[in-house]
Amino acid sequence: MSAGVRIGxxxxxxxxxxxAIRFYERRGLLRRPPRSEGGYRLFDPDDARDLKFIRKAQSLGFSLAEIRELLILERTSAPGCVHVxxxxxxxxxxxxxxxxxxxALEAQLASGLRKCQRELNRSRGQPExxxxxxxxxADAKESEDSK
Amino acid sequence: MSAGVRIGxxxxxxxxxxxAIRFYERRGLLRRPPRSEGGYRLFDPDDARDLKFIRKAQSLGFSLAEIRELLILERTSAPGCVHVxxxxxxxxxxxxxxxxxxxALEAQLASGLRKCQRELNRSRGQPExxxxxxxxxADAKESEDSK
DNA sequence: CTTGACTCTAGAGTTAACTCTAGGGTTTAC
DNA sequence: GTAAACCCTAGAGTTAACTCTAGAGTCAAG
Structure with missing residues (x-):
């Protein structure tokens, strides 16, 4: 019945x-919807579902490129479980x-913070x-930290 | 004695x-060094120390903007401990x-992986x-995940 | 005095995932 | 029939932290 909902x-x-919607379309995450006479996109409810899929997958840490793959897998209803x-x-x-x-970072920062705190206590009124x-x-300890 | 080392x-x-060195200079992390007659930058050993400072602070997760502040604090030999x-x-x-x-993400991914694995076991030779x-x-569960 | 290695500046390009703008056209309600 | 609200495209801008380019100048060795 619904002839399609517009982008807004x-x-x-x-x-x-x-x-963002147009952006997803350009990136191939959303299929390009049919258009009205005037050129307006007319979406159907599945597209809303796809958008929710995208947001959920993003919250799981997937990139748009990966989500595109997932969506394609899902659409083709191929097995795909292995890939997933x-x-x-x-x-x-x-x-x-x-x-x-x-x-590891947390440990280093916490240790720095403790030192900082000690110095602040020590130097109450005394010369810092x-x-x-x-x-x-500043001490070039030559500790080769990872990246 | 050393009149200054060149950028390379x-x-x-x-x-x-x-x-990156020129970039840090533009961003105010490194002081701009004196120049040779021909316009070459002539650095002194302190600058190497500053570069190491930068890399170390980066490995602790500080942004360049934060590192600039830290370097300035360090140079002015002001107390600064509170700020740090x-x-x-x-x-x-x-x-x-x-x-x-x-x-939280890890838990979700691990749970998905278990399901995936179960399905793969279940469907050996059977219809997927x-x-x-x-x-x-795809199930729009309306779970409002943060962002 | 020529060659090759080095350096200079200003500015464009990279990545991800949008976000926004300009300059238009379309729909719909009054 | 007109004004408000909506939509279109193409492309620029955003963020961080570089990375690279072009086109030109400098320096050291032989």
Whole structure:
């Protein structure tokens, strides 16, 4: 019955900007919809579903390129589970190594913060001898930090 | 004695590109060095130290803008510890919340992966009934994931 | 004095995922 | 029939932190 909803409506429904919708179309995530006589895009409800798919997949850390692949898999109703599994594995290992990196960072920052705090306590009213954290950064310790 | 080292040498010493060095200068992280008659930059050893400072601070997750502040603090030999502490606190809380986000993600991805695996086992030779992960993404569950 | 390695500046290009603009045309409600 | 609200395209702008280019000048060795 509904002859198709226009881009603004779809954008409001899905909670994205109209520019983003056109952008997804250009990137091949959304199929290009039929047009009205005047050239307006006329979307159908499936497109709203695709938009939600996109946002959900994004929240799982997939890039638009990856989401495009997922959407294509989904549309062709091919098996695809193997491919999806591989994507999930890759993402999972990315996420895990990022967590490890961040934990190491956390430890370093926390240690710096403790030093900072100690110096601030020590130097109440006394002559400051300089921030220990800055000193540490400046001391070329030749510690080859990763990237 | 050394009248100053040129940009290529400095770059090799510090392990960064010469373009990055000029870039840091433009961004105010490195002081602009004196020039030779022909207009070549003549750096002194302190600049190598600053470059190492930059790389180390970057590895701690500071942005160039933040590093510029840190370098300025360090140069003016002002107390500064309070400011540094605040920066460290902010970074630390950023890092911690990022870790939490990633852990939530990890759980979701791992759960998807398990489902995927189960389906693959189940459907050995049997008709595939479609990837459960794709299904889940497509089902507009209205779960408002953050962003 | 010529060759090759080096350096200079200004500015464009890179990546991701949008976001916005200019300069138009279309629909619809009054 | 006209004004408000909507839509179109093509392309520029955004962010961070570089990276690279073109076209020209400089320096050291032989």
């Amino acid at each position: 409506q779809l954008a409001r429904n899905a909670g994205v900007g109209i520019h 599994r591989d994507l999930l594995r890759r993402k999972l290992s990315d996420v895990r190594s990022k967590i490890e990196e961040l934990k 001898k300089g921030c220990p954290v800055l000193k540490e950064l | 040498q400095l770059a090799r010493n510090a392990g960064v590109g010469i373009h 502490r605040d920066l460290l606190r902010r970074k630390l809380s950023d890092v911690r919340s990022k870790i939490e986000e990633l852990k 009934k479609g990837c459960p992960v794709l299904k889940e993404l």
